[in-house]
Amino acid sequence: MMPDELISALFPQGHTISPGAENTFSGQARVAGKTVEVLGIADSTPLGPETALVLAGRVLEIVRLRSGAPIVFLIDTASQRMTRRDEMLGLNEYLAHLAKSITLAGVSGHRTVSVLYGTAAAGAFIATALSTQTMVAVDGAHPSVMDLPSIARVTKLPLDVLTEKAKETPVFAPGVAPLAATGAVSEVWKISDRQCAERLAALLAEGGQDDADHRDVLGASRGGRKMAADVARRVEAAFTHDATVSEAR
């Protein structure tokens, strides 16, 4: 089912979004008088090869048109689909193909923004919302890498101990706030604020002239990833300036 309330909040100037195959939907909308492409996934659908191909295929069609129109992704997926058959067929390639297609759009002049309105986890999160230039979370968003009970199982720690630790650090806990702190989520909107359309227009107007990935810098400024940006910068500087020797001391 399409998220009608969200769609009307984002696109009050009108749209042609309609349901497509594999629990996806797509169409166009008007934002600040300009046409934007809209593409989405609904109903917390686990991301399998079929869904990934539908989404990637549409993204590639849009890039082929060379319109430069922004693309807004509305995301409510789950984890990647967990079946032996999907893995046998090379699910990693299908998910990577979607991630590459969305990234290609971003570097080909299309402003890419994802609006997360449901769940997204693990590989499906990487292949969808995390592949856009900017991610926004709205009501109902629940991003995660893995749920705490599963993390507890893998790390062999009792769930209550883990829950306690999650209060000390945003580095592993699921949810919008911890992922915003690490730089994944740029902005958090509320549909009831009635400002979604305005804020989307502002985001799209920012344009994508700067291709660089600044999410680690954002994560550092918000305190959720204090080291990543600095470590990446040091390695890059050492590599480009041949300063490996002085860096080692």
Next chain:
Amino acid sequence: MEKFTIQAQAKEPLGGERSEAVTGVVASGNLEILFERNKDSLVVTVEVMTASHGYKPVWDAVIRDFVERVSPGGMHISIHDNGARPDTVLLRLMQGARLMEAQS
């Protein structure tokens, strides 16, 4: 995690020209050791960080044995241990010393 530092006096400085060497991996039942060279000194400093609690006397014995065998004077040795057995620890220490002794 338990952390402690063990110091010992060697009879001679360790030969070789390498300024540092690393050996081993922090895998289960294994450890990594980083050797670094202090200037002309006979002191051996070993900083241990270990996941197994309560084994400091065993570490003392292994390191004494190592210092006796190799005389690694001037070595600053840092260890991350994930439950390695004493014989593995000694083996890695000997490997590290051999790497440091290599020419250039």
Next chain:
Amino acid sequence: MIPKNVMSEPSWYESSARARIEGLLDSGSFEEILPPQSRVMSPHLALFDLPPAFDDGMIVGRGQIDGCPVAVAAQEGQFMGGTFAEVSGAKLVGLLRGVAHSAGTRQGVGAVLLLLDTGGVRLQEANAGEMAVSETIRAIIDVRRAGVPVIALIGGRAGAFGGGGLVTACCSHVVISEQGRISVSGPEVIETNKGVEEFDSRDRALVWRVTGGRSRVLLGGADSYVKGDVGSFRKAAAQARNSTPSFSLETLEREQERLTERLKLYGSCHDTPEIWRIAGLPEPEGIADMTEDDFMSLLAKEGLHHDAR
């Protein structure tokens, strides 16, 4: 005493990440960035009472293969499963950004070699690790856009799972050995979530048929298949950098076709022998049991070539 012929052919699977780099690059050419003595380590493991590693299980730097400059990054699969985490991930991302930005300059390199050996995201640092995977993917694409091929070498103990599976498929070229495994959800994860009847993770033959190197190269998930010794990986890495697809709309359109076709042909199969039968391979049941030489001549005969990635 270890016999000489075994010593001269160290196994990729058995080697540490540092030993793999040593065997891959021209002797003495490796210059490590943020080496162990820099002590750039995970700030998060202490919270879980886990010992850190001096390099956080990620070794990055530059070196040469046959005199040609390359960038190299290697995950240590024995430390925390070779996982993507805040520091390990940032080292890889920084290296890739450095390669992209130095392309065409005096500091530029002819290829990036990614020695992946990973269970995926480090769950103790799940959010930072997830971001590291996403940032790695973006940085790989920037490297490829700058005209530098990124070559994945898969054959370690931890395989290339989770986000590591996605990263693999974003590279220009994938080299794999029989022991190499690529997947998103690991067999254990699928069994835990969906039950043993969906995926019996203790059925090792099944696990290998689904995720292993032979299946991946036959189906298109890998481009080159090598025997499991370090020397073979070196040879394949040196060759691969000359024939890789650019990152472009056309490449992704071809990949869309390739993946659509695969789904159409094999989407109703339940096990790999069914796929090989449809693909018309001789002895579809016997693929796993062939000798390495027989398998490699089968590959050569079939002329498998997957250029769209």
